[in-house]
Amino acid sequence: MPVTTLGEAARAVLLTADPHDKRRAARAFARAWRQGALAHRCDVAMPDQPAWPDRPELLSPAHMPRRRKGGSERGRIAMLHALAHIEFVAIDLAVDLVGRFGGEFPRGFVDDWIGVAADEAMHFALLDRRLRALGSHYGALPAHAGLWEAAAATADDALARLAIVPMVLEARGLDVTPAMIERFRGVGDAASAKILERIYRDEVRHVSAGTRWFGWMCDERGFNAVETWQSLVKSRFRGQLKPPFNDSARHNAGLTQEYYAVIAS
Structure with a gap:
């Protein structure tokens, strides 16, 4: 079919x-x-768990x-x-x-x-x-x-999914990837560093998309975006937001300090 x-x-x-x-x-x-x-129809149920390999x-x-x-x-x-x-x-x-x-x-x-x-x-x-x-x-x-x-915990609400996956998990990639790039460069592994540079550039775009569409849905629902994000992170994210943060990359993605600075541990 x-x-x-x-x-x-x-x-x-x-x-x-x-x-x-x-x-x-x-x-x-x-x-x-x-x-x-x-x-443009989402007309079938998504599986609770994707299919993955044995290894x-x-x-x-x-x-x-x-x-x-x-x-x-x-x-x-x-x-x-x-x-x-x-x-x-x-x-x-x-x-x-x-x-x-x-x-x-x-x-x-x-x-x-x-x-x-x-x-x-x-x-x-x-x-x-x-x-x-x-x-x-x-x-x-x-x-x-x-x-x-994080997907299982936010399967009921698009706003929660956007708050946690791109705006917390992918944003963490913006914080830690530059140091990994330098680590690979420092030992002469330019090939691996180049791959991580590409991933890092794309991650900024992904976090930007998450932040933008989170804001769009907050506007549709009449919510304050910053306050709603902070509430969802407190209630739906099992971990903690830990510095150091890559503030410049986050800012470039629209995820400004007003979102995360107040609730970071």
Whole structure:
């Protein structure tokens, strides 16, 4: 049966388990939308949990191996593998956002978040290719089991999803990625640093999209954006907002200090 709607196409991506098939499906999803092949209808239920491969083994944060500091190849592989897993799950986060909530927004929202899904698929491909160049691959090491928790905790409300996933989790990437880039550069791994630079530039755009559409929905509902975001973070985010913050990158993405400075630990 042909896939003809946004919701059907999103569900198909989410139910694709193989990482490389999923990234290809995400890119094809974006292409089909841009070519006008999908109706703007979110008419099917999204799965509570996406399909994922048997490897990597998923562990709770308490049982994750401690990554070694320094510039050894083993340490760099572990860091790249962790980043590849984040990008793999990020494909599903973006696709689920479209398929679950896209009907509540104008077409521009779908344009933005399908573009994010395609970016995440490309990021995953770049990181896995780099892992293979270093003699490893995605799935070779254990990975964090909790990355989907934010999606499960915000499956009922688009505003909560935008508050937590792009405006907390992706924004954290803006804080920590520059130091990782310098770490790779410092040990002469220019190839890995270049990939992270590309991811960092795209993350600014992703956080910007999240902040912009969060503000749009707050306006639609008659809410104060800053106060609503702070309330949602306190009630829906299990962790803490911890400095240091990359204030300039966050500001460029529209996520100004008035949002997070007051509630940061």
